[in-house]
Amino acid sequence: RKLPEREPDIAFAPLTDLGIWLRTGKLSSERLTRIYLSRLKAFDGQLEAVVTLMEKQALRQARRADREIAAGRYRGPLHGIPWGAKDLLDTKGVKTTWGAGPYADRVPKSDAAVVRLLDEAGAVLIAKLSLGALAFGETWHGGTTRNPWNLDEGSSGSSAGSGATVAAGCVGFAIGSETLGSIISPADRCGTVGLRPTFGRIPRTGAMALCWSLDKLGPLTRGVE
Numbered sequence: 001r002k003l004p005e006r007e008p009d010i011a012f013a014p015l016t017d018l019g020i021w022l023r024t025g026k027l028s029s030e031r032l033t034r035i036y037l038s039r040l041k042a043f044d045g046q047l048e049a050v051v052t053l054m055e056k057q058a059l060r061q062a063r064r065a066d067r068e069i070a071a072g073r074y075r076g077p078l079h080g081i082p083w084g085a086k087d088l089l090d091t092k093g094v095k096t097t098w099g100a101g102p103y104a105d106r107v108p109k110s111d112a113a114v115v116r117l118l119d120e121a122g123a124v125l126i127a128k129l130s131l132g133a134l135a136f137g138e139t140w141h142g143g144t145t146r147n148p149w150n151l152d153e154g155s156s157g158s159s160a161g162s163g164a165t166v167a168a169g170c171v172g173f174a175i176g177s178e179t180l181g182s183i184i185s186p187a188d189r190c191g192t193v194g195l196r197p198t199f200g201r202i203p204r205t206g207a208m209a210l211c212w213s214l215d216k217l218g219p220l221t222r223g224v225e
Contacts, residue, residue: 112206129161
């Protein structure tokens with residue numbers, strides 16, 4: 001469909017539309033990344049959903065995506081899409097706090113498998129997002145993540161920031177994790193779509209383990225498709 005004129009309409013567009021606009025050159029990854037960075041800065045004071053904003057790295061990745069797409073090296077439907085990672089996924093050289101004060105300055109030496117795979121797909125990581133401390137609930141060492149539709153409510157957990165930022169049009173999509181409801185519950189509370197994959201379908205290397213025999217990683221988006 002036609003690229004909207006208003007930036008909020010671009011921000012809330014489904015992932016499928018974003019991918020088409022990027023692939024066809026109607027929208028640049030850098031512009032889309034700047035839209036989402038601006039929204040994260042504008043609304044995080046209310047949402048309390050961002051642990052670490054990765055602005056400089058995100059813009060480098062976005063410019064790389066634009067160069068590759070323009071040169072015909074299209075990597076697939078996530079190429080150039082800005083996304084947010086629940087802050088239990090390791091990111092090389094960038095703090096991964098597990099939502100808990102004792103780990104607030106923890107800096108991994110390598111990327112989680114899912115972070116690496118999404119980088120290879122050309123997706124643009126723009127923020128590490130809140131989770132309830134050690135993957136319980138919606139309260140973390142920086143506060144309590146809010147439901148964007150009702151700021152008097154929490155966004156539910158433990159993929160709290162993933163649910164809130166997707167619902168508020170602050171990222172193209174987000175990755176969460178689920179042991180017992182931690183993707184589905186914030187998706188339900190915030191009005192997004194959450195997919196809990198079959199156990200073992202998605203590699204969990206580099207993700208904080210809550211229960212090794214139950215943990216799953218999966219996406220949160222604004223639409224089923």
